[in-house]
Amino acid sequence: MDQNSLRKLVEGQLLRLEGNAFQDCMDRLGLELYPGDYQPVRAAGPKGDTKNDGYCPKARVFFAAHATRGERIDKTKVKIRGDLEGCLQEHRDVKVWRFLTNDTLPGEVNQFIDNELRPRYRGVTIEVWGIKTLADELSKLKREQIDRIIDVITVDEPEFEVVILNHVKTGRDLWPILSGCLGWLEHEEPEDCTDEEQDLIDDAVQSFRDWSDISGDIEFSRSSVRDAQRSLTAILEELAEKGLALYSATKDNYPLTGGPSPFLGTVAIFRIARVSPAVPTKA
Structure with a gap:
């Protein structure tokens, strides 16, 4: 399977993930990208997850994973602002705050991040990894790593078959x-x-x-x-x-x-x- 085909399959698989399944997948990605540093976080106690779905204590990279497919724009904007500001309030020395989603964010949401959030929090690198970026990052890894992260098709390809469109x-x-x-x-x-x-x-x-x-x-x-x-x-x-x-x-x-x-x-x-x-x- 070539790199482009693998990326397409990974992207298709990411699109199907929702809720906790998407967060679990992003935890496995973090463990592969930051071995020995990344720590998954789950809500517990009265303070929940302290606006932090996973982080790297050494690199000071904090993650917010949220499946936004089909979500209203206003709800996505509120979610992003709340997670970012909550994370900065609860944690010290945040160098990178990374929002992970299995969708391509609408232009209005990207504009909101660029025009409102980044100027307000200049000391933090605010990143958005949408479906395309996630698929690209995953596809760069070794096949056994991909298998650990996501249930992607890595079996031998079936016999060639012509499909008439x-x-x-x-x-x-x-x-x-x-x-x-x-x-x-x-x-x-x-x-x-x-x-x-x-x-x-x-x-x-x-x-x-x-x-x-x-x-x-x-x-x-x-x-x-x-x-x-x-x-x-x-x-x-x-x-x-x-x-x-x-x-x-x-x-x-x-x-x-x-x-x-x-x-x-x-x-x-x-x-x-x-x-x-x-x-x-x-x-």
């Missing part, structure tokens, strides 16, 4: 793919995207994943499913206006966990390709 033009066609998968592989996109196109693609893929996450909750309501399909159709039409098309399919029996007896499930595959925009016909 279909051009998806409507939300009605896309919905069975999103509602029938347990995960997704890293999407492919054109390499020459403009900033506007990149933002459009990122928003589209995030919407696909969001709808996939809640599909099981709304499947019982035909009207809710139709609303979802109409929303997806609008996204696909917006891509088409920019000369971009979605090709998608599912892959069954894909190993979602590592080990000798991995958990198998269906994953979605997305590929966004550049095509010629449709030319309106004259009446």
Whole structure:
């Protein structure tokens, strides 16, 4: 398995972690990155975890791990401010405060950190490790270290199999793919995207994943499913206006966990390709 494929698998696995499972994973990462220094922390007693999910007493690096996927922006900002200020109040000589999340923080949250928190606490290096950074850091480690940190696919790769991707033009066609998968592989996109196109693609893929996450909750309501399909159709039409098309399919029996007896499930595959925009016909 090459480095890029491993990073994509690690990223996909991190996306599935929530709550304590994500914190436990970040503890294992800290133990590998700072051997002999990192100490996990858990809430106990009236003071809880003293706003500290784990730290390095020698390096004076403090960690706050929080799975933010699907969380409201205002709640994330309150969480970050509270954890940072609480940590600085409870602990001395904090050199680095690192916020770990299995999401890509919205621009508004990053702006809040850069414009409000960093100027206010200039003596502390405030870092944010989102999903991309975490996947990159994990992928730099040895395979046995990765196995200790996260239940990632490190078994021998299955025999090569061709998956035919279909051009998806409507939300009605896309919905069975999103509602029938347990995960997704890293999407492919054109390499020459403009900033506007990149933002459009990122928003589209995030919407696909969001709808996939809640599909099981709304499947019982035909009207809710139709609303979802109409929303997806609008996204696909917006891509088409920019000369971009979605090709998608599912892959069954894909190993979602590592080990000798991995958990198998269906994953979605997305590929966004550049095509010629449709030319309106004259009446």
